[in-house]
């Protein structure tokens with residue numbers, strides 16, 4: 001490892017981690033703020049006070065330029081202030097020195113760490129929380145442009161150093177697209193890491209999370225054939241002894257019988273409580289392996305390595321695990337958060353097109369329920385996304401960010417999280433009535449989203465044209481937008497049986513506009529009227 005540049009918001013640990021990393025690697029540590037203080041003969045706070053931020057930024061840029069031009073034989077670790085990387089030229093120069101690693105922390109953690117400090121000129125305002133939130137929002141784009149993001153909340157400096165070494169050592173960052181998204185759930189917080197080629201680095205990632213010893217990989221023969229050996233090689237390279245458990249492919253095997261077979265293997269191998277279970281595969285494997293992790297020995301650490309788009313953006317994040325019962329899907333399960341999610345967008349290259357489109361239904365859903373600009377981005381870049389260009393990685397990241405935000409606010413679906421079910425009430429009924437297996441879940445959700453937005457228009461909640469916009473995008477993805485003929489009464493009855501229906505009241509997530517939904521009770525009478533007006537599903 002040669003040069004490394006650390007940056008990040010105040011309080012994220014640049015100096016502590018930078019010093020430790022330099023010591024660990026036998027490199028020289030340079031803190032740009034220290035250099036500026038020396039050059040100016042004033043503390044940072046005094047420079048801000050006496051000469052203003054403009055002057056400080058100018059000196060900062062000239063120090064960055066100087067470092068970029070200098071030659072350091074043995075390599076250096078540089079700590080650059082969180083404001084330095086906002087300037088595009090500074091960022092370019094810093095990246096030229098070495099991989100640019102951005103440290104992050106939750107707002108609560110930043111508040112805690114900066115509480116006692118008087119030397120934080122940008123946080124002298126009264127309402128610190130608001131100021132931090134505003135600055136983080138402004139800086140988000142620049143921080144995301146760094147080569148690697150590392151969340152530091154809940155980790156010791158040496159754990160952060162190990163994590164940086166783990167990822168940089170594996171050269172993943174060389175591809176320039178490793179991102180970290182934190183799911184902020186207090187003691188159960190975890191990171192989603194998105195990076196091309198990350199499947200090779202899971203061993204390093206697990207070590208950075210503090211695991212060692214054994215790891216169990218649960219997968220199916222299809223996914224094992226494609227990615228299993230690479231995952232296992234990376235685990236073994238990092239010193240893990242791997243127990244491989246394969247389950248036959250398909251939704252039919254997401255059941256208690258397969259769970260029981262997995263328990264047998266784990267017990268047979270005396271798999272211990274501190275060892276992690278890794279799910280390698282789509283939503284079926286993730287749900288099943290997560291359920292086993294939640295229940296084996298009353299819970300062992302769980303890691304998600306999703307390989308379908310649906311699993312990347314939906315099932316791997318948020319902690320819903322479970323198996324099917326002969327009476328219905330997902331009737332047995334537990335909320336059980338993973339300890340980490342590792343998404344390798346390159347794995348999508350082998351995914352059948354139909355599965356990719358089905359996963360896209362959930363991506364579109366995030367635009368409708370949360371983020372108008374994101375919806376516009378999907379519309380504009382749909383060819384690039386479906387062609388798995390760089391835009392697809394952004395779509396995965398933004399979807400995960402939105403799901404992480406919603407789950408962080410409502411982990412157990414007491415309120416807000418229900419908006420993730422947009423299109424699902426209709427969708428489940430469509431899946432049910434067309435016979436399970438004939439439609440992919442995402443395909444049924446696509447039709448369901450069209451119906452839900454048509455119902456919004458019918459009830460006067462949304463302007464005419466909303467459903468057409470959603471329908472056009474789904475069609476462009478190649479998703480169905482209309483179900484085969486179903487009697488409206490059968491439809492209504494099926495929706496009344498949905499497990500999310502409470503006390504016979506049908507609650508629908510309805511779109512008021514792109515990016516804005518609300519939850520509303522809809523009576524059977526209103527639904528009958530809706531179907532009458534729109535005509536039978538064709």
Ligand SMILES: NC(=O)c1ccc[n+]([C@@H]2O[C@H](COP(=O)([O-])OP(=O)(O)OC[C@H]3O[C@@H](n4cnc5c(N)ncnc54)[C@H](O)[C@@H]3O)[C@@H](O)[C@H]2O)c1
Pocket residue numbers: 220222223226249250251254281282283284285287307308309310311314315316317318319320321329330347348349350351352355441
């Ligand atoms: N837990 C949650 O929050 C949540 C959310 C949504 C859906 N789900 C569940 O997810 C499941 C559906 O997941 P899914 O759509 O990923 O289906 P899946 O897991 O069955 O995967 C689809 C198919 O793709 C194959 N596959 C997986 N990765 C591949 C790759 N990279 N290349 C080639 N083939 C690959 C699989 O072997 C399978 O045949 C359902 O059981 C559903 O209930 C769970």
